[in-house]
Amino acid sequence: MKPPSPDTVPTDVYLSFVSSLFGNRKTLFTGVAVHILTYVVVFMSTRASIYLVLCLAFAAVFVLRMYSFRLFDAADKHNFTRADIASWETRYVIGAAATASILGVGSGYAILIVQDPLAEFICIAVTMASMVSIVGRNYGSQKAIDLQTLACCLPIIIACLMSEQLYKAIVSIMLVPFGLTTRAMANGVREFLYKNVIASREISQIADRFDTALNNMTHGLFMLDAHNRILVVNRKACELLNFSHQEQLKDCEFDVVLRYGARHAFIDGSLPGLIQRQMAQLVSGTLSRTLIQFNEDQFLEFSASRRADGVVILIFEDVTVRIRAERKILHMVRYDPLTGLPNREYFVELVKEKLAARSGESQVSILVLDVDDFKHVNDTKGHVTGDRLLVAIGERLKQLAGSAVLPARLVGDQFVLFFPNESNESDIDSRVRALHAAMTGTYDVDDNSFRISFSGGYVTMSSREFRPEEWQIKADLALFDAKLRMKGSCSAFEQEMDARYVERQKLKDDLREAVEAGNLLAMYQPMFTPDGARIDCCEALARWTHPEKGSIPPNIFVQIAEEMGIVGGITRFMINRACRDCASWPGQVAVSVNLSAQDLRSNDIVHIVAEALDASGLEPTRLHLEVTESCLMDEMATVRSILADLRAKGITIAIDDFGTGFSSLSYLDSLPVDVVKIDRSFVRDITTDSRRFKLLCGIVDLSRALSLHIVIEGVETLEQLALIVESNLADIIQGYVFSTPVPQEQVIGMVESLARRQSGLRHDHVA
Incomplete structure (x- = not known):
């Protein structure tokens, strides 16, 4: 892969490379100290005054570079353009190349002018050592590598060639591959670091996206290890379970967190037994989905998936609104919207439940009430007043029924009551007739006073003989008999009513044929x-x-x-x-x-x-x-x-x-x-x-x-x-x-x- 150039790498990566040049300043202090000390030794050995001048040059360049470094530190790098980054790179390259040039000049002067073996050895050794450090410090800039290598090696090669010593010339030529190798090493380091920077950035982006997605989920999430410790928890989970410190939950045991970390969210400050069992079943894998009620105002639905390595992922959401809607729909399905009484279907269910909960057998009764002349109220006062009258009737029915009798609305102006007779009273008929009589009276609606009577029909049977498909037929037959006798009366079902009903139905069919x-x-x-x-x-x-x-x-x-x-x-x-x-x-x-x-x-x-x-x-x-x-x-x-x-x-x-x-x-x-x-x-x-x-x-x-x-x-x-x-x-x-x-x-x-x-x-x- 070709090493990236500043023109091709992303701006943020380019900035990171240039920033690496201005880092690790301790090596600069060490380098300038070694360089000055070395040239002082050479001066003392050769008494060549140029080396004192070069020492001053080292110090001057170092001061200027330190000043440039401080300016770079103080600059607002968030607003850097590529041109700004290139400008700072150039400043650094000039300073680094100046230092390398001083080393190269000192080495070339020792070879060509001083011609002292010790001086030559010391200068060339320090220069070559500095070239080695170039890779570790200046990999971020190809310009810095090239200029520093050239500044160090070119004076030595020129001096060796001008010395007219064959072996020195041959050895100096060897600096060319050395310089190229140094350049290649720096490029390799830069390419490797570039790949890692890109990969790290991509990983960071993925992590950021994952973290953003995780913490913006509408569902809460826990990831647990095989030992039931929390590996991952998102923000929504903390919100739903009232945890305040998301970062502190990692590596905590899930049971402990639920039991002690959110006490105010649960009844009596701890998980109820049912909730604890449900959670244990989810984590163990015996239950994949469950609905948990944490309090009166919060319902959470959990689902769990278990991986082969024992990691468990719990995902849950707040379904309180849905549960309330379902309960409202269920209430609408089960209850009459006008009077609030159970409707016929739910009435039958409630009667079955009450009978199923009984341990013994007793006589029970079902009474059907029909409002006499209710159509006259609708026709003379309007349906709104008629509806309000039904509401008033329903309220009185609830009041008279209390907890001992189950009232419901059948349809229209018909109501039904179930007498469970849980105390097993023998005179249940008198209770039925007493309630029927109590319903008759005056009802005040919309500044109108209505004298209302009810025709009633009831059936008394053994609790074990209750049949949903039969009770209304029998009660209706009794109601029909009451209407035939006199409005406002109440009749009990008798077996001969069934025969009279069948006979009347046959008479209806015959009359229809006769009329047609x-x-x-x-x-x-x-x-x-x-x-x-x-x-x-x-x-x-x-x-x-x-x-x-x-x-x-x-x-x-x-x-x-x-x-x-x-x-x-x-x-x-x-x-x-x-x-x-x-x-x-x-x-x-x-x-x-x-x-x-x-x-x-x-x-x-x-x-x-x-x-x-x-x-x-x-x-x-x-x-x-x-x-x-x-x-x-x-x-x-x-x-x-x-x-x-x-x-x-x-x-x-x-x-x-x-x-x-x-x-x-x-x-x-x-x-x-x-x-x-x-x-x-x-x-x-x-x-x-x-x-x-x-x-x-x-x-x-x-x-x-x-x-x-x-x-x-x-x-x-x-x-x-x-x-x-x-x-x-x-x-x-x-x-x-x-x-x-x-x-x-x-x-x-x-x-x-x-x-x-x-x-x-x-x-x-x-x-």
């Missing part, structure tokens, strides 16, 4: 004028004859249809059948059809009625549509709009069962109503109860003041009819006093019979 196939019947109850002389209208009543069970009462199958959401199919069937049948009736007899709350939730009913009228050819004025007050409670604006559209087509609108709902009088003024059908409850006992009769009269007076047509339902006796006729309370009478519901063929016969009777009466009157 049109296998329903339409019966008609005539509505007469008070004198009974004419049928004004007939109310269409749906009937269903089951192929196996026979006739199913309307209050049962209509309720089932509403639960299933298929009551609209019954309405469509009845409107089409009623319009078609009414079109075949003689005279101007009208037909009346009942609409359900579901029918009035969209404008579809308007299209259904229009299609039925077009298909049958029935005049719109002969079709009456009846709505109950319960239909008007939800979405009042939508109902008003739909009824207005129907009335605009010429259809008569009637309120059925008037007086049995809420705010009845307000409906008379705000809705497009033509007819008021007063409920049968106002007719009952009017012949014996004067207060009830006065109430009926008041309703009639109010309705007539609003120009409404009055139909009184449920007139069953002649006494009731006589009192109503005498007081002129009704425009139309509907009840068993005149007729029960009849088939459409019989309606035709009744209309024709009444027409013939009226014709006969008129004939007799004329006669």
Whole structure:
């Protein structure tokens, strides 16, 4: 390899070479002392005064060189350019070459002029010794080597050649290879040192990069030897484990460091047993990864790898944020976000855990609570208020449940509670019913006060018979039974409920088939004028004859249809059948059809009625549509709009069962109503109860003041009819006093019979 020149080596290496020239100044003091002493001896031996002059020259050059050295020491080398470094190299080379020149001149003068063997020997010996030292001191500058070698050897060679002594001339020529060898040795030293400087610099750079990477890792790192002593530790490890002196941890035992070096990071100032075992397993290689909780606010995840030579590398990171996020996600998965109660899935898990932890068997209960009329709260007060009501219910549920009962939210407005009965009380049913009763009461939300009741269904079973897939079915059956009985009641599951449920489900399937196939019947109850002389209208009543069970009462199958959401199919069937049948009736007899709350939730009913009228050819004025007050409670604006559209087509609108709902009088003024059908409850006992009769009269007076047509339902006796006729309370009478519901063929016969009777009466009157 060619020795590097100052033009090719990096600037920092060039500076290091030049700096080496200005180092090791003790050799300069030794050299100048030897040189001066030597020339003093030569002077004393030869009495040649030139050697005294040369001694002064040595001293002068030495002083100048020392001054240059001090200037170099004081210079700011960090800002040196290559030109600055070359300038300092030149200064040094001039001083070194001057010293070498004095030695060469002294030796040449001794050979050529003095010609004293002792003087020649002393001068040449000192000069050659100095040349040997040139390699060790001046390897950093090729210029210094070349000039000093030339300055030492050239005067000797010239003097030997001019002495005309053959052997001296031959020997002097030998200085040429000696000088070249010296030069080559210096170059070799410089090349070797250059390689080492470059290698050292690269190693230093690699070490710096490694150290930078190591100490800027997001993970903590320990490297342990086979004896569990720390070889390497990075800054992040010290931060995570609260170590303050990173450099002092090297060669310390890892267990000791963890136990005593970071006491404030651990519980009670030392590693808990679990953490200590986990660390031991990691270091031994029996565990490759583990999560360690050092305190409530710090989770570290460790992974370990073990090399063949026994060195263990531990890498760990702070996963506290991740653990918190995972716990938050787990909480979101397990708990209802609105009430903070466990959801259904987690409730089942908790119940299983409680049952698995039991040592003995006992009776346990699960209660399902359903908020009565919760939809009414949402519709009247808004969903925000409804949600806050659920939160208030959840809080009361937690308070009443305490630690002995496990509450949860199933879905919507349904809640569930598990009674583990850990004290093995025999009367667990009374505890369930007591909690159900305690939940009923007043809830204050957003300056609103709600009187809330709950329908409840519960199942009591042996703790060993608990089946997650069965408990809700049984509790729901009990809840369904409670709702059928009365809102706000609580029912326990009984085995016959299961049979009734299966039977009801079968009835639902059969009803769906009957509605889809049109296998329903339409019966008609005539509505007469008070004198009974004419049928004004007939109310269409749906009937269903089951192929196996026979006739199913309307209050049962209509309720089932509403639960299933298929009551609209019954309405469509009845409107089409009623319009078609009414079109075949003689005279101007009208037909009346009942609409359900579901029918009035969209404008579809308007299209259904229009299609039925077009298909049958029935005049719109002969079709009456009846709505109950319960239909008007939800979405009042939508109902008003739909009824207005129907009335605009010429259809008569009637309120059925008037007086049995809420705010009845307000409906008379705000809705497009033509007819008021007063409920049968106002007719009952009017012949014996004067207060009830006065109430009926008041309703009639109010309705007539609003120009409404009055139909009184449920007139069953002649006494009731006589009192109503005498007081002129009704425009139309509907009840068993005149007729029960009849088939459409019989309606035709009744209309024709009444027409013939009226014709006969008129004939007799004329006669």
